[in-house]
Amino acid sequence: MIQFSEEQAMLLDTAQAFCQQQAPIAQIRNRIEGDQALDQPLWQAMVELGWLGITIPEAQGGLGMDLADTVPIIEAMGRQLVASPMLATTLAIQVLKTNGSDQQQEEWFPKLAAGDIASVAVTEAGGAWDLSLTDCELQDYEGGLIFKGTKTFVQDAAVSNLLIVLARYQGALRWCLVDIGDVPASNIRREAVIDETKKSYSIDLSDVCVSRANVLPGTDTLTFELATLLLLSAEMSGGIEGTLAVIVDYLKTRKQFDQYIGSYQALKHPTVDILMGAEMVRSHLYHAATLWRQSAGSAELESAVRMAKCCASEQFAEAGDRGVQFHGGFGFTYECDAQLFLRRALWGQYQFGDERYQRQQLAALLW
Amino acid sequence: MAEQPVDDFRKEVRSWLKGNKPESPSFLLPETFMEVGTDQQFDFLRAWQRKVYEAGYLGMAWPEAYGGGGRAQIYQDIVNQEMAAQRVPFVPNTIGLNWAGPLILDMGSENDKRRYIKNILSAEDIWCQGFSEPDHGSDLGNAQVRAVRDGDDYVINGSKIWTSLGTYAKYMILIARTSVDGPNKYAGLSFFLAPMKVEGIDPTPIKKLTGEYGFCQTYFTDARIPADCMLGNEGEGWSVAMRTLMFERGAVGGQAGGLSMMDLNINDIVELARRAYRNGRPAIEDPLTRDELVKLVIEAKGNALMGSKAKIPALSQSYPNAVPMSGKLRGSELKRKMTRFALSLQGANGARFIGDDALDGGKWQRSYLNAFSGTIGGGTSQIQKNILGERVLGLPKS
Numbered sequence: 001m002i003q004f005s006e007e008q009a010m011l012l013d014t015a016q017a018f019c020q021q022q023a024p025i026a027q028i029r030n031r032i033e034g035d036q037a038l039d040q041p042l043w044q045a046m047v048e049l050g051w052l053g054i055t056i057p058e059a060q061g062g063l064g065m066d067l068a069d070t071v072p073i074i075e076a077m078g079r080q081l082v083a084s085p086m087l088a089t090t091l092a093i094q095v096l097k098t099n100g101s102d103q104q105q106e107e108w109f110p111k112l113a114a115g116d117i118a119s120v121a122v123t124e125a126g127g128a129w130d131l132s133l134t135d136c137e138l139q140d141y142e143g144g145l146i147f148k149g150t151k152t153f154v155q156d157a158a159v160s161n162l163l164i165v166l167a168r169y170q171g172a173l174r175w176c177l178v179d180i181g182d183v184p185a186s187n188i189r190r191e192a193v194i195d196e197t198k199k200s201y202s203i204d205l206s207d208v209c210v211s212r213a214n215v216l217p218g219t220d221t222l223t224f225e226l227a228t229l230l231l232l233s234a235e236m237s238g239g240i241e242g243t244l245a246v247i248v249d250y251l252k253t254r255k256q257f258d259q260y261i262g263s264y265q266a267l268k269h270p271t272v273d274i275l276m277g278a279e280m281v282r283s284h285l286y287h288a289a290t291l292w293r294q295s296a297g298s299a300e301l302e303s304a305v306r307m308a309k310c311c312a313s314e315q316f317a318e319a320g321d322r323g324v325q326f327h328g329g330f331g332f333t334y335e336c337d338a339q340l341f342l343r344r345a346l347w348g349q350y351q352f353g354d355e356r357y358q359r360q361q362l363a364a365l366l367w
Numbered sequence: 368m369a370e371q372p373v374d375d376f377r378k379e380v381r382s383w384l385k386g387n388k389p390e391s392p393s394f395l396l397p398e399t400f401m402e403v404g405t406d407q408q409f410d411f412l413r414a415w416q417r418k419v420y421e422a423g424y425l426g427m428a429w430p431e432a433y434g435g436g437g438r439a440q441i442y443q444d445i446v447n448q449e450m451a452a453q454r455v456p457f458v459p460n461t462i463g464l465n466w467a468g469p470l471i472l473d474m475g476s477e478n479d480k481r482r483y484i485k486n487i488l489s490a491e492d493i494w495c496q497g498f499s500e501p502d503h504g505s506d507l508g509n510a511q512v513r514a515v516r517d518g519d520d521y522v523i524n525g526s527k528i529w530t531s532l533g534t535y536a537k538y539m540i541l542i543a544r545t546s547v548d549g550p551n552k553y554a555g556l557s558f559f560l561a562p563m564k565v566e567g568i569d570p571t572p573i574k575k576l577t578g579e580y581g582f583c584q585t586y587f588t589d590a591r592i593p594a595d596c597m598l599g600n601e602g603e604g605w606s607v608a609m610r611t612l613m614f615e616r617g618a619v620g621g622q623a624g625g626l627s628m629m630d631l632n633i634n635d636i637v638e639l640a641r642r643a644y645r646n647g648r649p650a651i652e653d654p655l656t657r658d659e660l661v662k663l664v665i666e667a668k669g670n671a672l673m674g675s676k677a678k679i680p681a682l683s684q685s686y687p688n689a690v691p692m693s694g695k696l697r698g699s700e701l702k703r704k705m706t707r708f709a710l711s712l713q714g715a716n717g718a719r720f721i722g723d724d725a726l727d728g729g730k731w732q733r734s735y736l737n738a739f740s741g742t743i744g745g746g747t748s749q750i751q752k753n754i755l756g757e758r759v760l761g762l763p764k765s
Binding site: 001002004008009012013241248251252259260262263264265268269271272273275276279280282283284286287307310311356359360362363366367 | 637651654657658660661662664665666668669670672673675676679681682685686689690693696697749752753755756757759760761762763764765
């Protein structure tokens with residue numbers, strides 16, 4: 001059963017209107033060409049709406065709501081291909097919430113609610129999704145700790161104030177806070193990634209020193225992984241709807257052989273398949289969000305979240321692929337918006353486990 | 368009667384079903400009323416319906432005066448749930464119980480109600496439906512079977528197709544053309560509660576792709592039916608038929624209840640994957656089979672969740688009709704995929720057919736072939752996609 005609160009409905013409404021007005025798809029090429037590490041006015045507007053504090057307790061400057069309440073916002077952003085540090089920061093907040101000490105939370109939550117940016121650094125050069133394959137190490141060094149290793153796909157690192165790094169200490173996985181000021185700027189390198197709206201970085205952490213107090217007491221990585229899958233699914237759910245809109249618009253306006261191309265069943269039927277896929281992704285997504293609110297931690301939740309990501313990866317990648325094809329020659333050009341959605345789809349598909357990986361995990365969970 | 372607490376009632380039903388569920392017969396039972404192909408199957412299912420009715424578990428919310436139970440709908444709902452949960456056989460007179468019966472209670476005369484309702488419930492009178500025609504598929508408004516008034520009778524000519532239970536039926540809900548002069552094709556249609564056992568009505572079984580029988584083509588050759596079996600007035604057949612479809616699709620309540628088909632869900636497929644062997648091992652141990660099985664689980668779960676999502680207006684703004692209008696497409700395609708997949712779990716035995724050598728008597732092979740009734744009947748999946756493309760996405764007509 002899916003439950004959708006009044007608050008979520010309001011947030012969805014606000015977020016849809018906000019993204020349409022503040023970051024319409026028509027401006028996306030300006031945003032890509034401008035290549036600013038951060039769209040400061042857009043970010044400030046999001047902070048002022050309270051979106052960064054949604055999951056932060058009220059006592060620490062937030063709204064004291066649930067991660068499920070960010071789902072409609074991230075979805076609305078995905079619909080317009082908005083890329084902002086909200087996703088990375090919300091996930092960092094989640095790690096702190098699950099694993100941070102009171103002191104760490106008290107230090108960072110008010111700042112993050114007020115617009116400081118944070119990012120979680122987990123993926124490494126090999127591109128493995130299984131977090132237990134993490135190689136990056138923390139070693140004892142002069143009373144403190146020193147890093148060995150490099151992290152990749154770190155979102156918005158250049159504008160982050162805080163990194164939360166997953167590393168191995170004495171064999172076990174630990175989360176560790178890193179003040180971005182402690183990382184030499186030359187160690188932070190922009191990566192070329194398929195989705196040009198995303199700002200992704202590789203960070204060489206070798207020889208970066210931190211205090212032992214920076215290590216988070218908690219060692220839960222699954223909650224972070226599931227939160228990431230949930231928000232990626234939300235972003236992709238919005239993306240599918242955007243793709244569908246681009247396709248439907250073209251099918252209604254483009255004529256070939258004296259007929260609107262949407263009258264051809266060869267295009268109409270697979271477009272209906274995309275619609276059905278979009279409906280299914282959204283159903284899985286909000287089911288997972290419902291369970292997140294109700295029973296975080298259970299195997300039922302893990303299964304629902306992985307189903308959502310699996311379904312989103314599969315359906316969005318297919319919609320994006322068909323979106324390009326259905327635009328014919330125009331689809332082969334940079335000018336056509338279909339490529340933007342396909343590239344976003346591929347980005348999301350390969351973040352934190354594609355559909356085949358999720359199915360493997362699900363099979364193990366189910367049977 | 369004092370209202371019985373529903374929990375007590377559920378216990379009572381559960382225990383009755385446990386005690387009275389018929390032994391599995393030596394032959395393979397059909398899975399839906401559309402698949403009843405032999406007298407053996409028919410007799411078995413009719414006896415079961417009679418037993419359920421006599422125990423008071425059918426038509427519980429229908430008026431007592433006509434043979435119903437006169438109780439609240441909740442009791443019938445509980446019976447329906449328990450029948451599905453306990454996997455008892457279905458009750459075969461579906462068209463009478465769930466389409467014709469509620470229609471008669473809704474629009475019929477006092478005489479109609481006294482004449483038909485009780486025997487629908489007891490399965491004494493089996494009902495069939497004469498809507499589709501060979502040349503017009505599901506294009507009901509285009510029905511061409513003629514009904515010409517002659518004295519106290521109408522004389523019927525033409526043919527209807529996909530008449531489930533046609534050879535067993537005593538009555539048919541029939542839509543026929545009483546006039547060809549109307550302002551449009553719908554205006555000339557009329558609706559009849561037509562007797563089947565009259566001269567000139569000839570239900571001829573059609574052999575299905577499974578090799579079994581399950582429905583008929585019904586030929587009308589100067590068949591005379593009494594004029595007073597018309598329901599509604601002459602020329603109002605289209606609106607009566609639409610009313611019937613509301614009952615058929617469950618869009619409005621009033622059905623007698625009971626189980627009308629054996630449910631097949633994804634858990635049955637998972638359970639099969641555990642006990643069916645593929646290349647010497649339970650199929651569920653094969654990594655590629657697991658991958659495919661997860662795909663089906665996700666689709667089945669997604670399908671179920673879509674209904675829940677559709678009830679939330681905020682999540683259905685862009686295409687509010689996408690989910691409600693795609694139910695048949697999604698459900699029937701999923702069933703086809705699941706049953707097709709079920710064969711792949713059985714190794715070489717996937718190629719067996721109905722008989723003792725096959726796993727579960729060949730049930731899965733038969734289910735797969737019969738699954739096309741869902742993806743073809745009531746408008747093929749391809750037509751459904753045209754409808755969704757045009758009415759939901761607003762694409763130009765094909």
